[in-house]
Amino acid sequence: MTDPMTIRRLYGRRQGHKLRVGQAQLVEDLLPRVAVPDSGALDAVRLFGDDRPLELEIGFGAGEHLAAQAAARPDRGFIGCEPFLNGVVGALGHIREGGLANVRLHMGDALDILERLPDRSLSRVYLLHPDPWPKARHAKRRMVNHGPLDLIAAKLQPGCEFRLGTDDPTYCRWAMMVMGERRDFAWTARTAADFLDRPDDWPETRYERKARRQGHEVWYFRYRRI
Numbered sequence: 001m002t003d004p005m006t007i008r009r010l011y012g013r014r015q016g017h018k019l020r021v022g023q024a025q026l027v028e029d030l031l032p033r034v035a036v037p038d039s040g041a042l043d044a045v046r047l048f049g050d051d052r053p054l055e056l057e058i059g060f061g062a063g064e065h066l067a068a069q070a071a072a073r074p075d076r077g078f079i080g081c082e083p084f085l086n087g088v089v090g091a092l093g094h095i096r097e098g099g100l101a102n103v104r105l106h107m108g109d110a111l112d113i114l115e116r117l118p119d120r121s122l123s124r125v126y127l128l129h130p131d132p133w134p135k136a137r138h139a140k141r142r143m144v145n146h147g148p149l150d151l152i153a154a155k156l157q158p159g160c161e162f163r164l165g166t167d168d169p170t171y172c173r174w175a176m177m178v179m180g181e182r183r184d185f186a187w188t189a190r191t192a193a194d195f196l197d198r199p200d201d202w203p204e205t206r207y208e209r210k211a212r213r214q215g216h217e218v219w220y221f222r223y224r225r226i
Helices: 021-029 044-048 064-072 085-098 110-116 136-141 146-155 169-180 206-213
Strands: 054-058 077-081 103-106 122-128 156-166 185-187 219-225
Touching: 021 085, 044 077, 054 064, 054 110, 064 077, 064 085, 064 103, 064 122, 077 110, 085 103, 103 110, 110 146, 122 146, 146 156, 146 169, 156 169, 169 185, 169 219
Parallel strands: 054 077, 054 122, 077 103, 122 156
Antiparallel strands: 156 219, 185 219
C-alpha cells in the first residue's frame, strides 16, 4: 500500500486565468515581502520577528478567511499555503487592502512548510474546502489521510485546534472515518449544531457561499489535539 506521505501532489492546477497588470504587479512587489523563506527551519521569530502564536491555513483559496482571521487577531502570525497562483494573488490583495503585517504566504505544498516548523509550534491549523479528489483511486491524495494528519498532529500544540470544512458528502464521510480512527484528536462536537452551523469566529469563504447557493450542505469540524 502506498504511504499517503509519498503522494506529495495533493492539489490540482497551479494557475487559471491570465493575471491582469495590477495582479502581476502585486506578485512582483508584495509577494517577495510576505513570502515564507524558501529554505531552512521556520519559527515565529524568523517569520515575524517575535515569539507570537502561529496559525496555518492549508489551501487558502482566495485568502478571505486567512485575511479575516489575521485582521481579527493581529497579535498572532498566520501562514497561508496555496499552490494556485490566482489564489495567492487574491490573498495579496487582501493583505494590501487590510494593511496586514501578520501574514506570510507560501505558494506551494503545505506539507513542505509543516515539515520545517518545530513540533508543537502551531496553535491552530485550518483545512477549508479541500480538493475532494472524489474518485476512489485518488483517495490517497486527500489531505485528510494519516500521513498528513500525523504531521499536523506533531506540529499542533496539545489542546489546540484542527479545523476542517467541506461541502462534499464523500469527503465528509471520509474525514469522519479517518478522524474517527485517530487517538490524537478529539472531535469537539456535542450536538448537531456544533458541526452544521458555522461558528462566529469562522469567517465565510467564497467556496462556502457558492456551495450554499448551489443548495449544498456545509459541515464544520473542530478537533482538539490531545
